[in-house]
Amino acid sequence: xxxxxxxxxxxxxxxxxxxxxxxxxxxxxxxxxxxxxxxxxxxxxxxxxxxxxxxxxxxxxxxxxxxxxxxxxxxxxxxxxxxxxxxxxxxxxxxxxxxxxxxxxxxxxxxxxxxxxxxxxxxxxxxxxxxxxxxxxxxxxxxxxxxxxxxxxxxxxxxxxxxxxxxxxxxxxxxxxxxxxxxxxxxxxxxxxxxxxxxxxxxxxxxxxxxxxxxxxxxxxxxxxxxxxxxxxxxxxxxxxxxxxxxxxxxxxxxxxxxxxxxxxxxxxxxxxxxxxxxxxxxxxxxxxxxxxxxxxxxxxxxxxxxxxxxxxxxxxxxxxxxxxxxxxxxxxxxxxxxxxxxxxxxxxxxxxxxxxxxxxxxxxxxxxxxxxxxxxxxxxxxxxxxxxxxxxxxxxxxxxxxxxxxxxxxxxxxxxxxxxxxxxxxxxxxxxxxxxxxxxxxxxxxxxxxxxxxxxxxxxxxxxxxxxxxxxxxxx
Numbered sequence: 163x164x165x166x167x168x169x170x171x172x173x174x175x176x177x178x179x180x181x182x183x184x185x186x187x188x189x190x191x192x193x194x195x196x197x198x199x200x201x202x203x204x205x206x207x208x209x210x211x212x213x214x215x216x217x218x219x220x221x222x223x224x225x226x227x228x229x230x231x232x233x234x235x236x237x238x239x240x241x242x243x244x245x246x247x248x249x250x251x252x253x254x255x256x257x258x259x260x261x262x263x264x265x266x267x268x269x270x271x272x273x274x275x276x277x278x279x280x281x282x283x284x285x286x287x288x289x290x291x292x293x294x295x296x297x298x299x300x301x302x303x304x305x306x307x308x309x310x311x312x313x314x315x316x317x318x319x320x321x322x323x324x325x326x327x328x329x330x331x332x333x334x335x336x337x338x339x340x341x342x343x344x345x346x347x348x349x350x351x352x353x354x355x356x357x358x359x360x361x362x363x364x365x366x367x368x369x370x371x372x373x374x375x376x377x378x379x380x381x382x383x384x385x386x387x388x389x390x391x392x393x394x395x396x397x398x399x400x401x402x403x404x405x406x407x408x409x410x411x412x413x414x415x416x417x418x419x420x421x422x423x424x425x426x427x428x429x430x431x432x433x434x435x436x437x438x439x440x441x442x443x444x445x446x447x448x449x450x451x452x453x454x455x456x457x458x459x460x461x462x463x464x465x466x467x468x469x470x471x472x473x474x475x476x477x478x479x480x481x482x483x484x485x486x487x488x489x490x491x492x493x494x495x496x497x498x499x500x501x502x503x504x505x506x507x508x509x510x511x512x513x514x515x516x517x518x519x520x521x522x523x524x525x526x527x528x529x530x531x532x533x534x535x536x537x538x539x540x541x542x543x544x545x546x547x548x549x550x551x552x553x554x555x556x557x558x559x560x561x562x563x564x565x566x567x568x569x570x571x572x573x574x575x576x577x578x579x580x581x582x583x584x585x586x587x588x589x590x591x592x593x594x595x596x597x598x599x600x601x602x603x604x605x606x607x608x609x610x611x612x613x614x615x616x617x618x619x620x621x622x623x624x625x626x627x628x629x630x631x632x633x634x635x636x637x638x639x
Contacts, residue, residue, distance in 0.1 A: 163202055163205040164323075165354075165357075165358065165361075165407070165410045166358060166361045166362055166622075166626060167626075168626065168627070171358075171623070171626075174198070174201075174202065177198075178194070178195075178198045179417075181194045181198075182194045182195060182418065183342075188338070188339060188340070191418075191419075192310065192311065192314055192337070193310075195314060195318065195319075195418060196310060196313060196314045196317065196318075198319065199314065199317045199318050199319040199322065200317060202319040202322070203282070203283075203317060203319065203322060203323075210281035210282075210284075213251050213281065214281075214287055214316065214317060215313065217247060217248055217251060217287075217288070217291055218291060218309075218312060218313050218316045218317070219309055219312075219313070220244070220247045221244050221247065221248060221291050221294055221295045221312075222294075222305070222306065222309050222312040222313075224240055224241075224243060224244040224247070224295060225244070225294065225295050225298040225299075225305040225306075225312075226305050226307075227240055228240045228241060228244070228295070228298055228299050228305075229298055229304070229305050237299065241295065241296070241299045244295040245292060245295070245296075248288055248291045248292050248295070249288065249292075251281075251284065251288070252284055252285065252288045254278065255278045255279070255280050255281060255284060256278075256280055256284065256285070256485050257481070257485045258275065258278065259275045259276065259277040259278060259485070260277075260485035260486065262275040263275055264487075282323055283322050283323040283324065285482055286321070286322065286323065286324060286325050286327060287316055287317070287322060289327050289449055290315070290316055290327060290328060290329075290330070291316055292453065293327075293328075293329045293330045293331075293449070293453065294312065294315065294316070294330040296453060297329065297330045297331045297334075298330075302331040303330055303331040303334040304334070306334075306337065311337045311338070314337060315328075315330060315333060315334075315337055318415075318420070320410070320411040320412075320414035320415045320418070320420075320422075321411040321415065321422060323407070324404065324407045324408075324411075325407070325408060325411065325425060325443075325445055325446070326408050326411060326412070326422055326423060326424075326425035326444075326445035327445040327446055327448075327449050328420075328422055328423075328445070329448070329449070329452070332423065333420055333422075336419060336420050336421070340418075340419030340420065341419055342416075342417060342418065342419045346416050346417070346419070347416075347417055349413075349416060350412075350413045350414065350415070350416030350417035351413060351417060352413070352611065352612075352615045353409055353410075353412055353413030353416065354409070354410045354413030354414055354417070355413075355615045355618055355619045355622070356409050356413070356615065356618070357405075357406040357407065357408070357409025357410035357411075357412075357413060358406070358410060358618075358619070358622050359618035359619070359621065359622045360402050360405065360406035360409060360585075361402065361403060361406035361407070361410075362622045362625050362626050363618070363621065363622060363625060364398070364402040364406075364582055364585060365399055365402035365403035365406055366625075367575075367578065367582075368395050368396075368398045368399035368402060368403075368582060369399050369403075371395050371571055371575055371578075371579070372392060372395045372396055372399060374567065374570070374571045374574070375388060375391060375392040375395065375567055375568060375571050376388050376392075376565050376566075376567040376568065377392055377541075377545070378536070378541045378542075378544035378545040378548060383544070383548070383553050383555060383561060383565070384544070384545060384548040384561065384565065385548070385561055385562045385563060385564045385565035385568055386548065386549075386551040386561050386562070386563050386564070387563055387564045387568055388548070388564060388565045388567065388568035389545055389548035389549045389561075390528070390549060391568055391571075391572075391579075392545075393528045393529075393531060393532050393545075393549070394528065394579070394583075395579070396531050396532075396535055397430070397527065397528055397531045398579075398582050398583065398586060400531065400534075401426070401429065401430065401586060402582070402585070404426070404443070405425070405426040408424075408425035408426055412424070412425070423444070423445060423448075424444060425443060425444050425445050426441065426442065426443070426444065427440075427441040427444065428441060428586065428587065428588045428591075429441035429442040430524065430527075430586045430587075431520070431586075431587060431588060432520070432523050432524075432527075433516050433519040433520045433523055434503060434511065434519060434523055435496065435499045435500055435503055435523060435526060435527075436500060436503055436504070437523075438523060438527060439496070439500075446479070446482070450475050450478065450479060451475075454474065454475050454478060455471055455472075455475050458470075458471045458474060458475075459471060465505065469501055469505070472497055472500060472501060473497055475497075476493040476494065476496055476497035476500070477490065477493050477494070477497070478493075479493050479496070480492050480493020480494065480496075481493065483534070484537075486537045487537075487539070488533055488534070488536055488537050488539070488542060489534070491533055492530060492533040492534050495529075495530055495533055496530065499526060528549075529546070529549065532545050532546060532549070533546075548561055593607075594607065594611075597610075
């Protein structure tokens with residue numbers, strides 16, 4: 163089940179809200195939310211919900227044992243067992259075929275292991291299971307005496323499928339006691355509607371435009387402008403799609419009394435790659451920082467060790483996104499860029515005007531998204547060459563400036579790409595700040611925000627009824 167579906171909007175969510183707010187007792191509300199969360203996951207994965215349950219209960223029990231254990235060595239062994247139990251399903255479903263087939267290809271063997279069906283959201287809930295046990299080990303939080311609360315933390319449906327990744331210490335107290343005020347309910351639902359409209363009105367239309375362009379590997383060559391245009395469309399589709407899910411998750415979390423951290427902060431205004439990764443998928447960056455980079459020593463053990471730690475983190479970041487060599491290459495690409503920024507070009511970049519640094523950063527990000535898009539390396543190389551106006555098909559030659567599909571797409575969608583590009587800018591926060599600066603303007607702003615949210619909801623539902631293109635890109639990460 164996805165948030166942008168009529169089943170969720172008109173059946174699942176209303177039934178959940180009705181039952182959840184029927185009783186103010188926290189046990190009742192936790193029970194209702196847990197039952198609906200398991201139902202939400204079971205609609206898409208009726209079998210593998212058992213895997214999530216098993217991993218959660220194993221870690222819940224081991225966390226209790228870790229908390230009681232005084233011997234440091236035994237605590238470490240118990241933590242290692244919990245980490246292994248958390249990662250075993252992820253390793254089998256996501257990486258076993260990739261590792262085996264890569265080895266077979268390396269040694270020239272004909273055997274190929276079929277890829278496993280990847281349970282929805284397995285990467286997200288695996289990381290949350292890890293934060294639970296590690297936070298208990300570090301004594302950042304107390305373990306849940308009730309397995310049901312531990313299971314609610316892992317399976318809570320707003321952030322189960324595509325994040326944001328919620329660290330256990332951030333919500334441990336909310337599992338036992340939380341309230342939803344009328345203001346929190348209103349702002350949460352408004353945030354949900356913003357995410358829903360971003361998904362349906364922007365991300366899905368970006369996907370439709372991308373399908374209409376001439377992508378490499380589809381039988382014909384890209385043009386120079388077509389190559390950059392499709393890269394821009396994919397960049398916007400990724401941002402609108404993933405940030406929309408985060409908006410909806412954060413909004414629903416607020417409705418149910420949880421305060422999830424922000425996951426995106428207008429990353430396409432960044433003027434450096436470092437800044438970009440402080441604004442893009444912030445919960446993932448935070449996870450790798452807190453649970454991998456800092457435990458490895460961070461930047462505390464000299465430049466050489468810092469570079470090694472960054473290499474490890476970005477290799478894992480690439481693999482987290484998918485079991486394919488293009489994701490590994492994508493992670494290495496950002497590792498190289500970040501090392502260059504931090505150790506080689508630091509004193510040079512500070513003297514470059516901000517506008518030029520922004521343009522250069524966005525060009526590098528777009529090249530990165532091309533690496534991210536293609537699992538077929540022949541199509542990847544064709545698109546990368548096309549970005550520089552070249553083609554290797556039939557010998558190296560210069561591509562035309564534009565192609566018929568690029569022109570047709572622009573004629574069909576006219577100014578829509580420009581409006582979408584504007585939606586990537588922090589215009590709404592600045593308007594909100596302007597309205598909030600004065601009490602009278604604030605009241606007007608609140609009315610306009612309510613009217614706008616209502617209009618977006620109606621428009622989103624109307625578009626949803628007529629759209630057939632409605633995937634979540636990060637659905638199976």
